[in-house]
Amino acid sequence: MAVIDAAVLERHGIKPDEYERILELMGREPNLLELGLFSVMWSEHCSYKSSRVHLKTLPTTGPRVVQGPGENAGAVDIGGGLCAVFKIESHNHPSFIEPYQGAATGVGGIIRDIFTMGARPIALLNALRFGSLDQPLARRIFEGVVAGVGGYGNSIGIPTVGGEIVFDDMYAGNPLVNVLCLGISRIDGIVKGAAKGAGNPVFYVGAKTGRDGIHGATMASAEFDEKSAEKRPAVQVGDPFMEKLLMEACLEVMTTGAVLGIQDMGAAGLSCATSEMGSRGGVGMTIDVMHVPQRETGMTPYEIMLSESQERMLLVVEKGREHEVTAVFEKWDLHAVQVGEVIDGTRLKIHERGVLVADVPNRALTDEAPVYRRPMQEPSWQTAAQQLSLAALGAPPSAQAAFDRLLTVPTIASKRWAYGQYDHSVGTNTIAQPGMSAAVVRVKGAPTGLAVSVDGNGRFCYLNPHRGAMLAVAEAARNVACAGGEPIGGTNNLNFGNPERPEIMWQLGEAVRGIGDACRALGIPITGGNVSLYNETEGRAIFPTPVLGVVGLLEDASKTTTRAFKQAGAIVVVLGDNLGELGGSEYLATMHGTVAGQPPALDLAREAAVQKLIIALIRGGLVESAHDCSEGGLAVTLAECTFNSGGVGVTAEVALATVATADTVPAAWLANAALFGESASRIVVSAPAGKLDAVLAAAADAGVPAAVIGKTGGDRVRLSVAGNVVVDSAIAEAEQSWATCIERRMSGHVR
Amino acid sequence: MKFSVVVFPGSNSDYDAFYAASAVIGEEAALVWHKDTDLQGADAVILPGGFAHGDYLRTGAIARFSPIMASVKAFADRGGPVLGICNGFQVLLEAGMLPGAMVRNDRIKFVSRLVPVRVEQTDTPFTAACASRQVLHMPVAHGEGNYYADPETLAALEEHRQVIFRYAGAAGEVTPATNINGSLNNIAGICNRQRNVVGLMPHPERATEAQLGSADGRVILASAVKALASLSR
Numbered sequence: 001m002a003v004i005d006a007a008v009l010e011r012h013g014i015k016p017d018e019y020e021r022i023l024e025l026m027g028r029e030p031n032l033l034e035l036g037l038f039s040v041m042w043s044e045h046c047s048y049k050s051s052r053v054h055l056k057t058l059p060t061t062g063p064r065v066v067q068g069p070g071e072n073a074g075a076v077d078i079g080g081g082l083c084a085v086f087k088i089e090s091h092n093h094p095s096f097i098e099p100y101q102g103a104a105t106g107v108g109g110i111i112r113d114i115f116t117m118g119a120r121p122i123a124l125l126n127a128l129r130f131g132s133l134d135q136p137l138a139r140r141i142f143e144g145v146v147a148g149v150g151g152y153g154n155s156i157g158i159p160t161v162g163g164e165i166v167f168d169d170m171y172a173g174n175p176l177v178n179v180l181c182l183g184i185s186r187i188d189g190i191v192k193g194a195a196k197g198a199g200n201p202v203f204y205v206g207a208k209t210g211r212d213g214i215h216g217a218t219m220a221s222a223e224f225d226e227k228s229a230e231k232r233p234a235v236q237v238g239d240p241f242m243e244k245l246l247m248e249a250c251l252e253v254m255t256t257g258a259v260l261g262i263q264d265m266g267a268a269g270l271s272c273a274t275s276e277m278g279s280r281g282g283v284g285m286t287i288d289v290m291h292v293p294q295r296e297t298g299m300t301p302y303e304i305m306l307s308e309s310q311e312r313m314l315l316v317v318e319k320g321r322e323h324e325v326t327a328v329f330e331k332w333d334l335h336a337v338q339v340g341e342v343i344d345g346t347r348l349k350i351h352e353r354g355v356l357v358a359d360v361p362n363r364a365l366t367d368e369a370p371v372y373r374r375p376m377q378e379p380s381w382q383t384a385a386q387q388l389s390l391a392a393l394g395a396p397p398s399a400q401a402a403f404d405r406l407l408t409v410p411t412i413a414s415k416r417w418a419y420g421q422y423d424h425s426v427g428t429n430t431i432a433q434p435g436m437s438a439a440v441v442r443v444k445g446a447p448t449g450l451a452v453s454v455d456g457n458g459r460f461c462y463l464n465p466h467r468g469a470m471l472a473v474a475e476a477a478r479n480v481a482c483a484g485g486e487p488i489g490g491t492n493n494l495n496f497g498n499p500e501r502p503e504i505m506w507q508l509g510e511a512v513r514g515i516g517d518a519c520r521a522l523g524i525p526i527t528g529g530n531v532s533l534y535n536e537t538e539g540r541a542i543f544p545t546p547v548l549g550v551v552g553l554l555e556d557a558s559k560t561t562t563r564a565f566k567q568a569g570a571i572v573v574v575l576g577d578n579l580g581e582l583g584g585s586e587y588l589a590t591m592h593g594t595v596a597g598q599p600p601a602l603d604l605a606r607e608a609a610v611q612k613l614i615i616a617l618i619r620g621g622l623v624e625s626a627h628d629c630s631e632g633g634l635a636v637t638l639a640e641c642t643f644n645s646g647g648v649g650v651t652a653e654v655a656l657a658t659v660a661t662a663d664t665v666p667a668a669w670l671a672n673a674a675l676f677g678e679s680a681s682r683i684v685v686s687a688p689a690g691k692l693d694a695v696l697a698a699a700a701d702a703g704v705p706a707a708v709i710g711k712t713g714g715d716r717v718r719l720s721v722a723g724n725v726v727v728d729s730a731i732a733e734a735e736q737s738w739a740t741c742i743e744r745r746m747s748g749h750v751r
Numbered sequence: 752m753k754f755s756v757v758v759f760p761g762s763n764s765d766y767d768a769f770y771a772a773s774a775v776i777g778e779e780a781a782l783v784w785h786k787d788t789d790l791q792g793a794d795a796v797i798l799p800g801g802f803a804h805g806d807y808l809r810t811g812a813i814a815r816f817s818p819i820m821a822s823v824k825a826f827a828d829r830g831g832p833v834l835g836i837c838n839g840f841q842v843l844l845e846a847g848m849l850p851g852a853m854v855r856n857d858r859i860k861f862v863s864r865l866v867p868v869r870v871e872q873t874d875t876p877f878t879a880a881c882a883s884r885q886v887l888h889m890p891v892a893h894g895e896g897n898y899y900a901d902p903e904t905l906a907a908l909e910e911h912r913q914v915i916f917r918y919a920g921a922a923g924e925v926t927p928a929t930n931i932n933g934s935l936n937n938i939a940g941i942c943n944r945q946r947n948v949v950g951l952m953p954h955p956e957r958a959t960e961a962q963l964g965s966a967d968g969r970v971i972l973a974s975a976v977k978a979l980a981s982l983s984r
Binding site for chain 2: 155424431557
């Protein structure tokens with residue numbers, strides 16, 4: 001037997017004090033296999049040991065919550081006996097090492113989480129972060145990730161309907177790939193990942209187990225360095241066809257009622273599935289690894305238990321009904337094999353050809369994993385970063401120059417290069433086409449629809465993690481509301497650096513506090529999510545990037561709208577106040593190379609009122625278009641309203657709200673602050689002239705400022721500030737440069 | 752009438768075709784498992800989109816060995832209308848029920864968007880209700896939709912008016928610029944010499960409701976209904 005010494009512990013990512021705890025829980029020295037189980041289950045990725053104390057503060061309950069955090073995915077009631085099942089998950093580290101497979105298997109993993117609950121997946125979204133497209137490495141990663149996201153989703157036939165992509169050098173060495181999957185289930189059809197009933201057989205089904213992905217969870221819990229490329233064997237290879245078979249077979253087999261519990265084998269593979277199912281069910285489990293189908297010869301129990309081969313499921317079946325289950329899998333040419341059974345007690349017992357090779361209390365691997373209240377310290381540079389003196393930046397560029405430039409910033413430009421590679425029409429539920437702010441899918445067999453958006457702004461969170469996280473929740477919910485959806489549930493993906501550094505931990509703590517504050521104010525329960533830490537390369541952390549996914553309910557799927565203007569002659573109204581806030585804006589970053597200041601202020605009561613108002617306006621048929629105002633401010637928002645509209649232009653006079661005075665905005669900056677400031681809680685709507693009074697009255701009732709700023713029509717975007725026309729562009733040209741920006745960059749034509 | 756939709760294990764538009772035929776068009780429809788041999792009294796057969804058997808080899812290459820395909824072939828030989836959509840088109844090519852082959856899109860990448868397609872011929876069971884040269888907006892979603900045939904086959908296809916759909920512009924113009932994937936002669940769909948077997952890359956079943964962006968594809972299914980009605984008269 002191998003001696004467990006300091007080197008072995010380090011290779012397993014287990015700290016000396018953690019080993020002491022293992023000795024205590026085991027009551028003896030673990031063997032190497034047992035140590036391996038602890039290594040993966042206690043990894044940051046599986047145990048959430050650094051984030052758990054913070055995550056506990058999030059609101060997770062509400063009248064619509066069918067399933068909160070702790071299961072494979074969350075679920076909320078959408079009426080008619082149905083629920084929306086959804087979760088977001090990251091695959092950041094694998095996507096850096098091997099972009100195509102890393103992204104593809106990320107998609108595969110989250111799809112399994114959804115159908116494992118008994119829900120049919122109907123939509124995928126993703127939030128992606130890459131380095132600047134000026135860098136060949138970033139282009140290669142972007143190209144691979146997009147192909148991988150599409151390759152998996154397209155094959156299995158789940159439409160990728162939306163998402164967001166941001167490019168910033170802060171992600172050059174550490175891209176983010178966060179994928180959200182949404183499914184639909186009958187509420188009474190939800191199946192959970194708990195084992196029950198001693199004597200019930202445990203079945204394994206799906207792909208064979210290979211040596212791929214061993215210690216993937218541990219890899220995802222460490223920083224990158226120059227040796228990261230050597231970790232390529234820890235990235236798994238996806239097989240979407242196998243997943244398709246598994247999905248159809250599992251959904252079919254669950255209708256038999258013979259499946260008592262089911263769990264996919266994702267991170268930490270068989271180790272996680274066996275210990276979590278036993279732990280959740282308060283029972284033990286015994287398996288013999290010789291029954292596990294193996295792709296390679298000579299695999300050790302250690303390798304079998306720690307493999308992260310994709311497309312595998314573990315099921316607990318009611319004894320005596322095995323044939324019902326195997327018959328369904330046979331139909332799909334899958335072989336379900338019994339690998340063990342549920343036992344009394346609470347231990348996980350692993351055998352190799354009948355010989356006991358590991359015997360661990362399963363709660364020791366799951367609930368008893370270490371929980372750290374890691375030290376938190378506001379970074380020394382934080383206050384300095386929040387200082388912004390516009391005057392010190394020199395003379396601002398002309399509004400026209402800034403407008404032209406911002407439309408071709410890849411973060412703002414159309415993402416059609418990416419979504420043109422995603423099948424978004426399969427399933428015949430996609431109402432809003434990709435490229436709109438929120439994705440909208442209908443629910444077949446019901447009048448309802450679901451709007452979904454994923455949002456996050458790393459720059460804001462870097463400047464002020466609490467406020468930045470609140471703004472992420474607000475924006476995701478506002479996008480959903482702009483499609484007519486009432487936000488009913490959320491999921492979060494926390495992407496941060498090394499939690500062992502107090503300033504990173506402070507960012508995480510502040511961000512979670514912000515998510516909690518905003519979710520409570522907006523009535524959005526968080527039903528699950530994912531934490532990805534150690535997003536650092538050679539000691540340089542990414543921007544702290546919490547990504548929020550929000551699901552909204554449309555009671556009537558036909559009552560929705562998009563950002564695009566619908567006809568000439570409509571009145572353009574801005575809901576909310578334009579405070580000219582340039583802190584952390586895309587404008588500052590692009591035109592002045594500066595990331596500084598405070599992110600825009602957020603009044604949560606105002607935000608809630610604005611969202612309620614827009615939902616009522618859309619349901620009442622009073623507005624023809626609605627578009628949330630975010631990166632690039634009002635000018636970019638108005639331009640985007642003219643894009644994909646068939647050439648409906650706009651003429652508008654933009655002003656700052658009177659509360660914003662010359663004290664905060666120097667006179668020379670007035671136009672750019674008014675046009676490109678990113679004040680929160682604002683929505684641009686267009687309404688037919690005959691409905692304007694009703695819109696304004698509804699806004700007044702809601703206590704939301706509403707300013708008539710102009711009219712649709714013509715074939716230009718003409719924006720004036722203080723009576724001077726400062727932006728005047730032909731839509732055709734502006735739209736062309738916006739729409740083709742990314743494909744030009746990807747084909748080697750810079751700008 | 753009754754549409755039978757074949758379900759291969761990797762089909763992913765099977766239910767979409769079933770839903771369009773039944774819930775939208777209001778005709779009878781059935782899903783038929785690929786290991787079965789009974790077409791369940793079909794008046795028309797649809798081979799749907801997807802990745803029939805994973806298609807790691809060539810799209811549609813293994814599906815032709817599925818037991819149901821012998822029945823589909825026999826049905827077609829009796830003159831029964833068969834529509835292959837996207838992967839279904841690829842399966843028809845691999846099964847030799849239509850001439851030619853599919854290769855990777857010329858721009859390599861998967862193409863997913865709503866495209867205008869011009870109807871070239873109206874004397875097939877799936878275009879009988881179309882106007883001549885009608886332009887239909889339907890989604891495409893494929894990585895291997897670049898139609899290829901050797902020069903003789905291509906000439907024969909054109910000579911016998913077997914090109915049924917071409918990628919076009921919104922006004923119906925067919926130019927190199929409207930060719931989305933490199934297909935020879937902008938071919939988006941063809942039929943066999945007997946004209947009862949039709950394959951196309953665009954997805955009519957995904958374009959049957961305005962809410963989803965286009966209802967132009969309804970006419971393809973409605974054509975089958977019309978064709979059957981005229982046969983039984």
